[in-house]
Amino acid sequence: MRWRVQLITENLEVTNNMGMTIAEKIIAAAAGVEAVKPGDIHTVTLDRMMSNDGTTHLTIDMYNQQIKNPTIADPEKLVFIIDHNVPADNPKTAASHKKMRDFAKEHHIDFWEGKGVCHQIMMEHYVCPGELIFGADSHTCTYGALGAFGTGVGCTDFLYGMVTGTSWVLVPETVKFNLTGTLKKGVYPRDLMLHIIGKIGANGVNYQVMEFTGEGAQAMSINDRMVLCNLAVEAGAKSAIFEADETAQAWLKEHGREPKHLFKSDVDAHYVKEYTFDLNEIEAVVAKPDFVDDVIPAKEACGVKIDEAFLGSCNNGRIDEMRVAANLLKGRHVADSVRFLIVPASNQVYMQALDEGLIEIFMEAGAIVMNANCSVCWGSCQGVIGEKEVLISTGTRNFKGRAGHPTSKVYLGSAATVTASAIKGVIATEDQL
């Protein structure tokens, strides 16, 4: 079943005299101009660039073989992170990692390996409100949780940015998502975001920015804001953003950073569309194989037999989700027929979970706790599933063959739904335990 879109307002007219959204202000600042409007193309100075082991080996080859005058504009703005296939699983991967490791060392680039998923590392150590950040990974839009404009790019864009310190940006339209009310018990921000994607579709905001606002947004923790922003690309968004309010500033302070810019959208800023979602009305949902926008109430999928459950990824591997899983697993056991992989999004999350005794609960319940990495979410490392097997996952995508064999199936659900399913051996919601 595909949801029907509920469009609240639509206004396609935009002039130079209107106020600007947060995203437009960030692009204007990066372009060194007073104002920008959707449809303009600007050259921007990038504040930071991140690349992971999914593509960096190709970027390095291109740098060495195709650039006439290879130079790096500002190594301090670059971050290389090995998180996808870590530890390396075969000699070719190992060679690709070595290339990245050696290049980072030679060019004095910040380098992380085995410390966590790239977006979690970036949020914990680098991202600041008001920054324009390119990441060679589609889920770079996660950084909007702190009021930054993060967007995913390919390795040619990354290479151009690395060499020149700049890039070209087509200013996107912004779509406002007004969140009212509060989520009910047993319903999580991941349910909300999957619900939204189900409503607007996999290209519902193609080339646009999702701006989350309203009291429901303001009440969210940075953990929850990351869940929403991270999945924005699954609706086609170029980026997603929250205002860097007191919650964001307090989080930054805890992580030893000061904001550079605290942009707010102007009251007369132009939004191409506006949606309102009442959080009280959201239910636990799952996305069915093989499309992220094929979203149904979780209760309609209950009873589907699963072979594996996965809790982790840049969307949902943080301490909040670890706590949800531990609460449900305490005193219970993973079904004999199920492998339950639990993968903290970073070593910081892992250590926190250790301190709180969550890892002990996971191990006693029969889960497999793995090192912080992208794991089965990206489908090319330990944990992949076999022919016709079924996975329920907190990962980012459920595309055909995404987690292993092309005939396998992936359902997406919240940490609670995944954990309940791991316990039952079939898709289940937490209220069924």
Add this chain to the structure above:
Amino acid sequence: MGNIFKFHNDLDTDQIIASQYLLLPTIEEMKVHAFESLDAEFASKACPGDFVVGGENFGCGSSREQAPSVLKALGIKAVVAKSFARIFYRNAINIGLPVIVCKDLYDQVESGDTMELSLSEGIVKTGGSEYSCTKLPPYMQSILDKGGLIASLNEMESTAHHGESGGDQ
């Protein structure tokens, strides 16, 4: 004149090139696995000058540039779709692979049909009919015309080294 390979709506980048091949050392080694889960013989059947035709939201998902790169390496002349996901679209332009938006073509053709594309005119010809395509913004067209973003960068570098304008890039 080239053959058409037609794919479904919301065709994602995992289908174009699966994760397990992304860390192979070169695009040449990856290209034989293009569209493997949908059509295992695609790479052996595709010839230089052939076309990929897609529906809505072609190339959604991952930012992996390997997706347009394997198609270009196989000699695919252009991808013609009803609409594209933004990262794939941008990546394709950056590597010099034409991506053409043509709303009316998709429902009129099947895999195995042949077509002809005039990039400069923005016209697709197939089955005795002509279809017009949406033109790229001039800035993007200029990247494509130069053969991609790296070729543009090298050209700017050459210009800069001759003491002309453009050196601030």
